[in-house]
Amino acid sequence: MGRKGNFVEKAASGPGRKAKKQKPPTLPDHLKEVKEPKETLGRRSQKRAAKRSAVKAGTASRKKPEKKNKSIPNESLDSEGMSDDDGDKKKLFDDGDSDSMGEHSEDDEPLDDNFGGSAEDSSSDDENELPIERKSKQLNIKKQKEDELGEKELQMNIQQFEKYTLPSGEEIEKEVLLPPDLTVLKSRIKEVIGVLSDFTLKREVGRDRVEYLDQLRKDLCSYYSYNDFLMGAFMETFPIGELVDFLEANESPRPMTIRTNTLKTRRRDLAQALINRGVNLDPIGKWSKVGLVIYNSQVPVGATPEYLAGHYILQGASSFLPVMALAPQEGDKVLDMSAAPGGKTSHIAAVMKNTGMLFANDPNPDRAKAVVGNLHRLGVTNAVVMTYDGKFLPKMGRGYNRVLLDAPCSGSGVISKDPSAKTSKDSKDIGRCSHLQKELILAAIDCADEGGYIVYSTCSVLVQENEWVVDYALKKRHVKVVETGLEFGRDGFPRFQKLVFHPSLKLCRRFYPHTHNMDGFFVAKLKKISNNLPAAKAEVVEEEIVEENVDNSDEETPAKSRKNKRKQGNKANGSPDKNSNPKFKKGTDAKDGPIFYSVMHVLVPHIVHEKPSIYVLMVIGILSSLLIAFFWDATSYVNGEEHSTGLLTLLFFLSLVDCSSSVLFMPFMARFRQAYLTSYLIGEGLSGFLPSIFALIQGVGGNPSCRNTSSIVNGSESWQVEAFYPEPNFSVSVFFFILMGLMVCCAASFIGLNHCAVARRERYESVATRVPVAVDNQTFVASSELVDPTFNGKSAKITYPVELDAVSEEQGRVRTDIPKSVFFYLLMLQAWVCALSNGALPSIQSYSCLPYGNTAYHFAVTLSAMANPLSCLIAYFIPITNVCLIAAFAFLGTSVSTYIIALAALSPTPPLVGYPSGETLMITSWILCVGLLTYVKVSIASIFRMEEGKGDRNLFWFGVFTQVGSAIGSIIAFLLVNVYQYFEAYYPCT
Structure with a gap:
C-alpha cells in the first residue's frame, strides 16, 4: 500500500x-524447454x-x-x-x-x-510454456466451466422443486424468548430475499408479499440492531436486493x-x-x-x-461534493449557513483563493469556535464567522451570489460513524428535522441574489429530508433545480411511493456507502429565478401554519401542500380551517387592549370613561369590517415570506373590539335594569349565532368531495388528491359586508341608548333606585347629581320621587350585600368558566368535531351558537342566586367539557366515528357545554348587577376576570395545540 x-x-x-x-x-531448470542449437x-x-x-x-x-x-x-x-x-x-x-x-x-x-x-x-x-503445461491449462479451464454449468443447473433444479416456508407463529414466539441466532437470521434473510426476487414462482401458497416483507423487516432489525421505523424507511428507499448491501456497508467505517x-x-x-x-x-x-x-x-x-x-x-470524501456543486468563483459573495467545524468553509475559501467575501454562520457559539480555529490554521483570510439562527439570516443581509446549506439532519447516511442512530431515530425526529430544513432552505433562497445559486445537502438518505424539502422549496419560492456538475452519483427521486415530486429533482445527486464507498449524502443545486414569488403562491392569503406544526406533517406532503391555498376561501365559507382558529387567535392576539383599559380604570378612574371608549371601539369595528371586505386577500412579504398581513391586521382590530366589549359594555349596562343586562347577554350570544347562519346561507355544509387534481409548478404538471367544498352562494367580500352591517347595528343601538329619551329615563330611574337614602318603609325622595345631555353638558340637579313600595320586584329579592369571600369565589368561578368557553374549547372544536364529518361539524357550531342566547333567555325567566346551585351547574358544564377535550385528544379516531350515535353524542355535548357555561356566566353577572351601590364596580371586575380567564385558557390551548402538538388534526381525503 x-x-x-x-x-x-x-x-x-x-x-x-x-x-x-x-x-x-522464470521456470525451474527441470521444467525449462531444452532447445538444441540451430546449427545441429x-x-x-x-x-x-x-x-x-x-x-x-x-x-x-x-x-x-x-x-x-x-x-x-x-x-x-x-x-x-x-x-x-x-x-x-x-x-x-x-x-x-x-x-x-x-x-x-x-x-x-x-x-x-x-x-x-x-x-x-x-x-x-x-x-x-511446455506443450503439456498448455494442455493442462486447457483441461483445467474446460473442467471449471463444466463445474460452473453443473452448479447453476443444480441450483435451478433446487429452486424449482423446493419452496421456502415462513416460520409459524409458535416458532417466532420461541425465537423471541431466546437470544437471537445470527446464523438462522442470516439464512432466513437470504431465503426471504430469494423468494421476493421471484415471488410468483417461489412464494408459499396462501402467503402474500406483506407477510414476507414483515418477516424480512423483523429479521433485519434483529440482525443489524435497527429499530422498526428506521428499517421500514430504508426498505422504502432501497430495493430489497440492494438493502442488505447498504446495511452491510453501514457496519464498516469509511x-x-x-x-x-x-x-x-x-x-x-x-x-x-x-x-x-x-x-x-x-x-x-x-x-x-x-x-x-x-x-x-x-x-x-x-x-x-x-x-x-x-x-x-x-x-470525509462526501463533504467535498457540496462545495464542488456550489462552484464558487473568485470575488463572489458566499454564505455558508451551517459552517461548523469549518471543512466546507475552508474548501470554499481555497477555491476562491482567499478573494471575495465569505460568511460562515453557525448558531452554536461553541461550534463556531472550532470554525475560527480551523480557518486560522488553514490560512483563510476572506471569511467572517457569525452565530445567528439560520432562519433569521435574511434579516441580517441578502444579495449573496452563492449560498451553501448543509442542513442539520437525522444522520441516516453516516450510521457507520454513529451506530446509536440505529435505535435513537424515530418519526418525530425525522419530522422535526424536515420542518427545520424547510425553514432553512427558504431562508437560504431568500439570502441569495436573483440569479444566484443555492446548494442544499444532507448526510441523510431519507426522502423526507431530501427531495421532499427541495420540492417544498420549489413551491414556495421562484427557483429551479439545475445540474450539480457532479459526474457520478445516482439521480434524485422524482417519484417516491405514491408521491410525485417535480421532475427536475432527477438532477439531484444521491451517494451511498455501498456503491460509492463514502457516507450517504444528498446534493441539490438550485438557481434563484426571481426575488418575487411566483403568481401561484400569491393565492395564499393566510399565514402558512403547516410548517409550524411538525406532527401534522410537517410532515406536509406534496399532495397536501396546495390545500393551504384554499384556506381563506374555506374559512369564509364557514368550512373548518385545519391549522388556524380565529377565536383562538382572538384570545391570544387582542388581550392587551382590555387589560390596558382595566389597569387604567383602576389607577386613573377620573381619566377613563366607558362612553368615549365605546365610541372609539365602535369606530374601529366598523372601519375594520369595511376594510376587510376589500383587503382580506392582500398579502405582503415579511422576512422573505408571503403573509396575509391585511387579513391578520384587520382581524386583530376586530378581535380587539370583541375582547374589549366585555370590559366596556358591562359597566355601562349596569346603569340599566336587570332586563336590559339580560338583553345584552342574549345579543352577545346572537353575535356568534348570526354569522353561523349567514355562513350556512352562503352555501356551506356537507362533507367535501375528494378529487384528483393537477397543478403546474415551474412548468411541470403534478397530480394530487384534494378536498373540494361546495362553491359559496356569495363571495367572501359580501360575507364581510354582512359583518360590517352587524357592527353598524351595534353602533346605532349604543347611540340610541345614550340619546333616546325613553332609554334616558330608564337609565336615570335605575340610577335613582340604587341610591340608598331611606331605611324604613316611609315614602322618601332620592336625589342624584346627574349630567343631562339636554343641558349641553351643564350640570343640573334633578330630583326623582321614588316610593320604596314601587321599587321593582327584582330589587326586593336580591341581597343588598355580597360577602367578600363569595365575591372572590364567584370571580374565580367566572374566570374558570371563561377559560373553558372562550379560550380552550374554541381552540379544539375542529379536532373534536371534524372526525365525525363536515356536516356534524357545522351542526355542532351552529346549534351551540344557538344555545348561547337561549341560556340567556332562560336565565332571565328562571334566575338562580344560590351560590351552591351555580357551582353545580359549573361542575356539569366542566364535566361535559372534559368529554369534548377527550374527543379532541383522541382525534382523528374518537369513539363511535362513523356511527350516527357518535355524531349525536358529540353535537349534544357541545350544546350542553355552551348552554351550561353560559347559564353560569349570566347568573353570576345578575348577582353582581343587583348588589346595592356596587353594581358598576362588580360588573367591571366581572369583565376583567372574564378576559383574564379567557387569556389563561387561550395560552394553555396554544401550548397544547401548537407547542406540544398534543392534538392531531383530521384531514379529509387522506
Missing part, C-alpha cells in the same frame, strides 16, 4: 504500491522450426491483451461509470489545484495490473480521507511529505484533485507537522 516518494523518475506500471519493476517469471539441425528441420516460430509470433500479436486498471476492493473512491483513458504513464501527482469535474487529474492515472510486465512479456511467457489546502501547498508535495513519514495513501479518485485516501499510517494523521501547519484537513 502506498508509493515511495520518488517523483522524478517515471513510475513503473503496476498496482501502484511498488516502484520497482517486476522481473519476468538439418536444412529441412531449420525450415520447419522457422515456420513454427512465425506462426507463434502471429498468434501472439493477435491475442495481445489490453491494459487493465486495478482497483482496490472496498477502498476505491472513484466515481461510478468513469472511463479510464489509455496512454503513456504520467507523473503520480499533478500540481493542479483546481477541483473541476471537467478535467482529469494526472494524479489519478489508471494503474496497470501486470506488475510492470508488458504485453510482449506475456506473449513470451506463453511461448516458454476510508480516512484528507483534503489538501491549496492555499498553502500542492497535493503532490503534501503526498511526498506524508509518504516520507510512513503514511500509505493514494489519490482519492479522478473526481477530485485535492483529496487523498489514507490506508494506514505510522504516525497520527491529525498531529503531523503538515497538519499543524495547515497543509491539509481531515474531511
Whole structure:
C-alpha cells in the first residue's frame, strides 16, 4: 500500500504500491524447454522450426491483451461509470489545484495490473510454456466451466422443486424468548430475499408479499440492531436486493480521507511529505484533485507537522461534493449557513483563493469556535464567522451570489460513524428535522441574489429530508433545480411511493456507502429565478401554519401542500380551517387592549370613561369590517415570506373590539335594569349565532368531495388528491359586508341608548333606585347629581320621587350585600368558566368535531351558537342566586367539557366515528357545554348587577376576570395545540 516518494523518475506500471519493476517469471531448470542449437539441425528441420516460430509470433500479436486498471476492493473512491483513458504513464501527482469535474487529474492515472510486465512479456511467457503445461491449462479451464454449468443447473433444479416456508407463529414466539441466532437470521434473510426476487414462482401458497416483507423487516432489525421505523424507511428507499448491501456497508467505517489546502501547498508535495513519514495513501479518485485516501499510517494523521501547519484537513470524501456543486468563483459573495467545524468553509475559501467575501454562520457559539480555529490554521483570510439562527439570516443581509446549506439532519447516511442512530431515530425526529430544513432552505433562497445559486445537502438518505424539502422549496419560492456538475452519483427521486415530486429533482445527486464507498449524502443545486414569488403562491392569503406544526406533517406532503391555498376561501365559507382558529387567535392576539383599559380604570378612574371608549371601539369595528371586505386577500412579504398581513391586521382590530366589549359594555349596562343586562347577554350570544347562519346561507355544509387534481409548478404538471367544498352562494367580500352591517347595528343601538329619551329615563330611574337614602318603609325622595345631555353638558340637579313600595320586584329579592369571600369565589368561578368557553374549547372544536364529518361539524357550531342566547333567555325567566346551585351547574358544564377535550385528544379516531350515535353524542355535548357555561356566566353577572351601590364596580371586575380567564385558557390551548402538538388534526381525503 502506498508509493515511495520518488517523483522524478517515471513510475513503473503496476498496482501502484511498488516502484520497482517486476522481473519476468522464470521456470525451474527441470521444467525449462531444452532447445538444441540451430546449427545441429538439418536444412529441412531449420525450415520447419522457422515456420513454427512465425506462426507463434502471429498468434501472439493477435491475442495481445489490453491494459487493465486495478482497483482496490472496498477502498476505491472513484466515481461510478468513469472511463479510464489509455496512454503513456504520467507523473503520480499533478500540481493542479483546481477541483473541476471537467478535467482529469494526472494524479489519478489508471494503474496497470501486470506488475510492470508488458504485453510482449506475456506473449513470451506463453511461448516458454511446455506443450503439456498448455494442455493442462486447457483441461483445467474446460473442467471449471463444466463445474460452473453443473452448479447453476443444480441450483435451478433446487429452486424449482423446493419452496421456502415462513416460520409459524409458535416458532417466532420461541425465537423471541431466546437470544437471537445470527446464523438462522442470516439464512432466513437470504431465503426471504430469494423468494421476493421471484415471488410468483417461489412464494408459499396462501402467503402474500406483506407477510414476507414483515418477516424480512423483523429479521433485519434483529440482525443489524435497527429499530422498526428506521428499517421500514430504508426498505422504502432501497430495493430489497440492494438493502442488505447498504446495511452491510453501514457496519464498516469509511476510508480516512484528507483534503489538501491549496492555499498553502500542492497535493503532490503534501503526498511526498506524508509518504516520507510512513503514511500509505493514494489519490482519492479522478473526481477530485485535492483529496487523498489514507490506508494506514505510522504516525497520527491529525498531529503531523503538515497538519499543524495547515497543509491539509481531515474531511470525509462526501463533504467535498457540496462545495464542488456550489462552484464558487473568485470575488463572489458566499454564505455558508451551517459552517461548523469549518471543512466546507475552508474548501470554499481555497477555491476562491482567499478573494471575495465569505460568511460562515453557525448558531452554536461553541461550534463556531472550532470554525475560527480551523480557518486560522488553514490560512483563510476572506471569511467572517457569525452565530445567528439560520432562519433569521435574511434579516441580517441578502444579495449573496452563492449560498451553501448543509442542513442539520437525522444522520441516516453516516450510521457507520454513529451506530446509536440505529435505535435513537424515530418519526418525530425525522419530522422535526424536515420542518427545520424547510425553514432553512427558504431562508437560504431568500439570502441569495436573483440569479444566484443555492446548494442544499444532507448526510441523510431519507426522502423526507431530501427531495421532499427541495420540492417544498420549489413551491414556495421562484427557483429551479439545475445540474450539480457532479459526474457520478445516482439521480434524485422524482417519484417516491405514491408521491410525485417535480421532475427536475432527477438532477439531484444521491451517494451511498455501498456503491460509492463514502457516507450517504444528498446534493441539490438550485438557481434563484426571481426575488418575487411566483403568481401561484400569491393565492395564499393566510399565514402558512403547516410548517409550524411538525406532527401534522410537517410532515406536509406534496399532495397536501396546495390545500393551504384554499384556506381563506374555506374559512369564509364557514368550512373548518385545519391549522388556524380565529377565536383562538382572538384570545391570544387582542388581550392587551382590555387589560390596558382595566389597569387604567383602576389607577386613573377620573381619566377613563366607558362612553368615549365605546365610541372609539365602535369606530374601529366598523372601519375594520369595511376594510376587510376589500383587503382580506392582500398579502405582503415579511422576512422573505408571503403573509396575509391585511387579513391578520384587520382581524386583530376586530378581535380587539370583541375582547374589549366585555370590559366596556358591562359597566355601562349596569346603569340599566336587570332586563336590559339580560338583553345584552342574549345579543352577545346572537353575535356568534348570526354569522353561523349567514355562513350556512352562503352555501356551506356537507362533507367535501375528494378529487384528483393537477397543478403546474415551474412548468411541470403534478397530480394530487384534494378536498373540494361546495362553491359559496356569495363571495367572501359580501360575507364581510354582512359583518360590517352587524357592527353598524351595534353602533346605532349604543347611540340610541345614550340619546333616546325613553332609554334616558330608564337609565336615570335605575340610577335613582340604587341610591340608598331611606331605611324604613316611609315614602322618601332620592336625589342624584346627574349630567343631562339636554343641558349641553351643564350640570343640573334633578330630583326623582321614588316610593320604596314601587321599587321593582327584582330589587326586593336580591341581597343588598355580597360577602367578600363569595365575591372572590364567584370571580374565580367566572374566570374558570371563561377559560373553558372562550379560550380552550374554541381552540379544539375542529379536532373534536371534524372526525365525525363536515356536516356534524357545522351542526355542532351552529346549534351551540344557538344555545348561547337561549341560556340567556332562560336565565332571565328562571334566575338562580344560590351560590351552591351555580357551582353545580359549573361542575356539569366542566364535566361535559372534559368529554369534548377527550374527543379532541383522541382525534382523528374518537369513539363511535362513523356511527350516527357518535355524531349525536358529540353535537349534544357541545350544546350542553355552551348552554351550561353560559347559564353560569349570566347568573353570576345578575348577582353582581343587583348588589346595592356596587353594581358598576362588580360588573367591571366581572369583565376583567372574564378576559383574564379567557387569556389563561387561550395560552394553555396554544401550548397544547401548537407547542406540544398534543392534538392531531383530521384531514379529509387522506
